[in-house]
Amino acid sequence: MREHLRGARNIVVKVGSALVTKNGTGLDKAAMADWARQIAALRAAGKQVALVSSGAIAAGMQRLGWTKRPHEMNRLQAAAAVGQMGLVEAYEEAFSQHRLHTAQILLTHEDLADRERYLNARSTIKTLLELGVVPIINENDTIVTDEIKFGDNDTLGALVANLIEADLLVILTDQQGLYTADPRSNPDATLVSEGHAEDRGFEAMAGGAGSGISKGGMITKVRAARRAARSGAHTCIASGQEPDALVRLVSAEPLGTLLYASDTRLAARKQWMADHLQLAGSLIIDDGALAALRNGRSLLPVGVVEVRGEFERGSVVACLTLTGEEVARGLVNYASSECRRIARQPSHMIEQLLGYADQPELIHRDNMIAV
Numbered sequence: 001m002r003e004h005l006r007g008a009r010n011i012v013v014k015v016g017s018a019l020v021t022k023n024g025t026g027l028d029k030a031a032m033a034d035w036a037r038q039i040a041a042l043r044a045a046g047k048q049v050a051l052v053s054s055g056a057i058a059a060g061m062q063r064l065g066w067t068k069r070p071h072e073m074n075r076l077q078a079a080a081a082v083g084q085m086g087l088v089e090a091y092e093e094a095f096s097q098h099r100l101h102t103a104q105i106l107l108t109h110e111d112l113a114d115r116e117r118y119l120n121a122r123s124t125i126k127t128l129l130e131l132g133v134v135p136i137i138n139e140n141d142t143i144v145t146d147e148i149k150f151g152d153n154d155t156l157g158a159l160v161a162n163l164i165e166a167d168l169l170v171i172l173t174d175q176q177g178l179y180t181a182d183p184r185s186n187p188d189a190t191l192v193s194e195g196h197a198e199d200r201g202f203e204a205m206a207g208g209a210g211s212g213i214s215k216g217g218m219i220t221k222v223r224a225a226r227r228a229a230r231s232g233a234h235t236c237i238a239s240g241q242e243p244d245a246l247v248r249l250v251s252a253e254p255l256g257t258l259l260y261a262s263d264t265r266l267a268a269r270k271q272w273m274a275d276h277l278q279l280a281g282s283l284i285i286d287d288g289a290l291a292a293l294r295n296g297r298s299l300l301p302v303g304v305v306e307v308r309g310e311f312e313r314g315s316v317v318a319c320l321t322l323t324g325e326e327v328a329r330g331l332v333n334y335a336s337s338e339c340r341r342i343a344r345q346p347s348h349m350i351e352q353l354l355g356y357a358d359q360p361e362l363i364h365r366d367n368m369i370a371v
């Protein structure tokens, strides 16, 4: 499987707080310079590389002279806003040594949940990559609240991999890779060399974050690998301290843990729907509709017994069984208020009930994925 990594052309590299910030004591500029050197080498070999980097909060704390990480959201956000400047400055400086420009991209969950913003983010990042610029991506901590944040940058890294259809996601961290158990508390744990990203067994091995400044831990990395695999990207989890880790991984050296993707790729649109962590609403469907969906058919208004939430036409909504189990999600053809009026009705009644008729389906099968 490792041999496939040689052919990777679009690569997302994620570096975690634990690495970038020397465990919270400020930015590790020597390490950042070294990753920049390696990314420049990959670029010179014809690869396109986007960098997802954490570290804003820790860098901001240092600039503000704070020794203890605050708990209040507003102070964390303030620190991130100050620190993001230092973070991108340090990267700009590091990459300029290799005559590469950088660009700052700050994203929230909502940006990728909205189809238009998703498409804009995608086209901007792809254009930057084509221009030879290295996008430096982080979560937009200034405006995120619990409901709209990615929560950790591993998830963000996977979503960026989906967004630009990367073929490889490299997650650099402070461990050699995924171990059979958290090596901090299990000295006998052994390194997993490779496995299938969809293998649920890996989640059981992975634990939470190792240090106070990191958010995700290994479990978010394993989940990120699964998410990245959905758009066909393999994931490598490796140590950012390992000399030349990036260059060696792409030369198929057996470093860290490779969690590989299967060959099946969902179409980009279906991928975008699968990645919705938050849904605009839900449609409760009856058993007849459930059977139709299971046979790969579209969802008609007649099979919908209840509409939950407020949403617009084109939103992504969940299809739930009568017992509340999500069986599918898709792009809905009518707004929630309209769905309520045509629920339980045959499609030929749509025009009479709404005064106009769009499609006869509430969700067309081409715009739906089973979950």
Ligand SMILES: Nc1ncnc2c1ncn2[C@@H]1O[C@H](COP(=O)(O)OP(=O)(O)O)[C@@H](O)[C@H]1O
Residues within 6 Å of the ligand: 015, 016, 017, 018, 019, 172, 173, 174, 175, 177, 178, 179, 180, 181, 182, 183, 184, 205, 206, 207, 208, 209, 210, 211, 214, 215, 216, 217, 218, 219
């Ligand atoms: N099975 C495991 N294998 C390796 N590391 C693990 C495992 N389970 C938990 N961890 C912890 O995850 C930490 C890495 O995650 P995290 O601290 O969030 O880093 P980052 O900031 O790079 O995202 C490691 O330091 C380790 O303590």
Ligand SMILES: N[C@@H](CCC(=O)OP(=O)(O)O)C(=O)O
Residues within 6 Å of the ligand: 015, 016, 017, 018, 053, 054, 055, 056, 057, 058, 080, 138, 139, 141, 151, 152, 153, 154, 213, 214, 215, 216, 217
């Ligand atoms: N956006 C935050 C980082 C979030 C975070 O800690 O993520 P991770 O490195 O995955 O544990 C920052 O720049 O400080």
